[in-house]
Amino acid sequence: MTRTAFVTAASAVAALVIAAPTASAAPHAVHVKSGRTSVTVAPAITRAxxxxxxxxxxxxxxxxxxxxxxxxxxxxxxxxxxxxxxTTSPLGGDITHKGGLKFANVFNGRSLEVGNFTVDLNKGQLTGLVAGTTTRVPVFKLDLSTAHVKLTKCGADATNVTLHLTSEAAGALNSTLKTQVFSAGLTVGTADTHPRF
Structure with missing residues (x-):
């Protein structure tokens, strides 16, 4: 092999090594410090x-x-x-919150509360801690196909994320409140989240 051919081959190998992702490479994660998330209930669901x-x-x-x-x-x-x-590329990770949502049946006095919500972008769901327990349950499935997502240096904005009630949440609500108003896959409303880094 001539010196020129050797140098050319060596350069090509070096370029491939630099371009190839390593097995241990992982998306860069940024810490979420603050922000807010809003859930808007669909008017038809509020009435129902x-x-x-x-x-x-x-x-x-x-x-x-x-x-x-x-x-x-x-x-x-x-x-x-x-x-x-x-993580911003690909978009993933989780966002934690304080506060909760209590459903009360005024006809029989029964209630169920979930809180300390976590938005899990990797699994595409919002989970909540059942009040008075250590049990965390999936409450909503997140439909990001309807969402508008914007990333900036100081945070992220995801608006119009559609929320579908999970079968676990629907079953727990119907059983605890003694009602049949909840169903798996029910479109409850939308969420807007604005985490800040």
């Missing part, structure tokens, strides 16, 4: 719940408010982001 005597109550430090969707009044719940870690 209230008609069956089911009242959703936002628990502290979450804050409730009223908003309109398509000129129809509905409930909005906003929760402070407390931590987590996100």
């Amino acid at each position: 719940l209230l008609s069956k005597g089911i009242v959703p109550i936002v628990t502290r430090p979450g804050t409730p408010s009223l908003t309109t969707v398509g000129h129809q009044l509905t409930l909005k719940a906003t929760y402070p982001v407390t931590g987590g870690a996100l």
Whole structure:
């Protein structure tokens, strides 16, 4: 092999080594420091719940408010982001929160509360801790196909994430509240999350 051919071959190998990803390479994660996440309940769901005597109550430090969707009044719940870690390429990781959501049946006095929500982008779900237990359950499946995502140096913004009730949550709510108003896959509403790094 001539010296020129040897140098050319060596350069090609070096280029391949540099370009090839290593087996231990992992997406860079950034620590989430603060922010907020809001859940807007679909107006039809708000009406269906209230008609069956089911009242959703936002628990502290979450804050409730009223908003309109398509000129129809509905409930909005906003929760402070407390931590987590996100990868930006690909988008993944988790976002943790404080506060919760309590469902109370005014007809029989039964209730169920979940809180300390975690948005798990890797699994595409929002989980919650059942009040008074150490049990964490998947509450919503996240439909990101409807979402608008924007990444900046100081945070991320994901809006219009559609929330579908999981079978686990629907079963627990129906069983505890003694109702049949909840069903697996029910489109409960949308979420907007704004974690800050």
